[in-house]
Amino acid sequence: MPVTAKICGLSTPATLDAAVAGGASHVGFVFFPPSPRHVTLDQSAGLAARVPDAVGRVGVFVDPEDALLDQAIAAARLDAIQLHRATPERAAAIGARTRLPVWAAVAVKTRTDLETAHAFRGAAQRILYDAKTPEDAKLPGGMGLRFDWTLLQDFSHPLPWALSGGLDADNVAEAAAISGARLVDVSSGVESAPGVKDKDKIADFLKTVASL
Numbered sequence: 001m002p003v004t005a006k007i008c009g010l011s012t013p014a015t016l017d018a019a020v021a022g023g024a025s026h027v028g029f030v031f032f033p034p035s036p037r038h039v040t041l042d043q044s045a046g047l048a049a050r051v052p053d054a055v056g057r058v059g060v061f062v063d064p065e066d067a068l069l070d071q072a073i074a075a076a077r078l079d080a081i082q083l084h085r086a087t088p089e090r091a092a093a094i095g096a097r098t099r100l101p102v103w104a105a106v107a108v109k110t111r112t113d114l115e116t117a118h119a120f121r122g123a124a125q126r127i128l129y130d131a132k133t134p135e136d137a138k139l140p141g142g143m144g145l146r147f148d149w150t151l152l153q154d155f156s157h158p159l160p161w162a163l164s165g166g167l168d169a170d171n172v173a174e175a176a177a178i179s180g181a182r183l184v185d186v187s188s189g190v191e192s193a194p195g196v197k198d199k200d201k202i203a204d205f206l207k208t209v210a211s212l
């Protein structure tokens with residue numbers, strides 16, 4: 001089975017085009033003002049218009065209000081909602097209200113953290129395993145942190161899933177081989193500075209993923 005990739009935190013037409021041209025299966029837009037990758041509704045609409053139908057548009061949110069979700073879904077014509085710091089109850093409510101697939105981020109540092117994923121069965125459509133960020137960090141993701149990929153070996157996944165956290169062109173092959181991931185998600189690993197995506201790094205990452 002091929003490995004596919006989501007390029008997250010895109011905020012310019014040129015880097016979005018690089019992700020699409022390189023074969024990304026999904027692109028992600030961050031709707032969280034503290035993030036250096038945050039996009040306004042207007043920006044997201046312009047970017048979304050460049051995305052072919054075959055590529056999924058994923059909105060990334062941190063415990064969002066309904067109003068923001070509604071505005072972002074309409075502006076960016078989202079195909080899926082990625083939720084960080086949301087309870088299973090809130091994830092289920094968002095899925096029921098928006099009728100969009102929900103990707104629930106599960107922050108992982110230890111094997112015990114993985115068990116959280118089971119609570120999302122019936123509440124989300126995909127689990128995104130991401131590295132746990134420090135408690136005082138302003139972002140729950142997008143910090144280039146990785147976790148121990150061997151934790152995912154022999155884990156009974158409750159839902160389809162994706163791997164994220166500290167991936168880049170140099171480590172994604174090893175990460176996929178160790179974890180068994182068939183969908184990988186990257187943000188800071190294809191940047192030259194926080195929030196500044198790099199077209200060449202996007203191309204390198206996607207080329208490596210295509211070779212897996």
Ligand SMILES: O=C(O)c1ccccc1N[C@@H]1O[C@H](COP(=O)(O)O)[C@@H](O)[C@H]1O
Nearest residue numbers: 008035141142143144164165166187188
């Ligand atoms: O990228 C962000 O700024 C961000 C903000 C809020 C929630 C999630 C965010 N990013 C997600 O974090 C993971 C891993 O990112 P990285 O590759 O380690 O930098 C990824 O899923 C992004 O979607």
